[in-house]
Amino acid sequence: MPDFIYNNKIYYNPVEFAMDRIGGTWKMPILWRLKDHVLRYGEIKKSIPHITHKMLTSQLRELEAEGFVSRVVFPVVPPKVEYTITARGTKAITIVEVIRNYGLELMKDFGVPYEKIKTQKKMQS
Numbered sequence: 227m228p229d230f231i232y233n234n235k236i237y238y239n240p241v242e243f244a245m246d247r248i249g250g251t252w253k254m255p256i257l258w259r260l261k262d263h264v265l266r267y268g269e270i271k272k273s274i275p276h277i278t279h280k281m282l283t284s285q286l287r288e289l290e291a292e293g294f295v296s297r298v299v300f301p302v303v304p305p306k307v308e309y310t311i312t313a314r315g316t317k318a319i320t321i322v323e324v325i326r327n328y329g330l331e332l333m334k335d336f337g338v339p340y341e342k343i344k345t346q347k348k349m350q351s
Contacts, residue, residue, distance in 0.1 A: 227239055227240065230243075244321070247292055247294070247318075248294065248318050248321070248322070250285075252274070252277055252281060252282070252285045253285055253288070253289060253294075254322045254325070254326075255274055256270060256274070256282075256285055256286065256289060256295070257289070257294060257295070257311060257315050257318055257319060257322055258319070258322055258326075259273050259274070260295060260309060260310065260311040260315065261311055261315075261316065261319045264308050264309070264310045265308070265309055266306065266307060266308055266309070267282070267286070267307055267309070270282065270286075270309065286309060289315070290309075292314075293312055293314045293315075294311070294312060294314050294315035294318060295309050295310065295311055295312060295315055296309070296310050296311075296312050297309055298310070
């Protein structure tokens with residue numbers, strides 16, 4: 227496939243393009259949490275304890291701008307904002323699930339049991 231440019235960035239293949247949309251540390255976990263629920267900002271933040279407010283805001287804005295999530299602001303005081311996954315985001319969940327399962331396989335192959343990770347997280351809390 228020939229190189230292509232999108233938003234002034236050169237891409238060398240469609241995988242790179244897709245990963246630029248949903249890759250990174252936080253976008254997939256955000257999408258994963260929204261796949262079955264409409265969540266408010268605070269609920270997303272609470273479910274991903276290691277993400278900073280600045281990073282969560284940034285990632286949600288990017289996901290919204292690219293059409294993976296929608297944001298609804300309710301005209302109340304204090305402000306109420308809800309995030310939902312869109313059709314594009316739901317389509318990405320299929321890929322996220324494959325990557326997640328592959329990650330679990332790799333963890334097993336490298337001797338990192340999933341239960342050990344869950345236990346370590348509880349101990350750190």
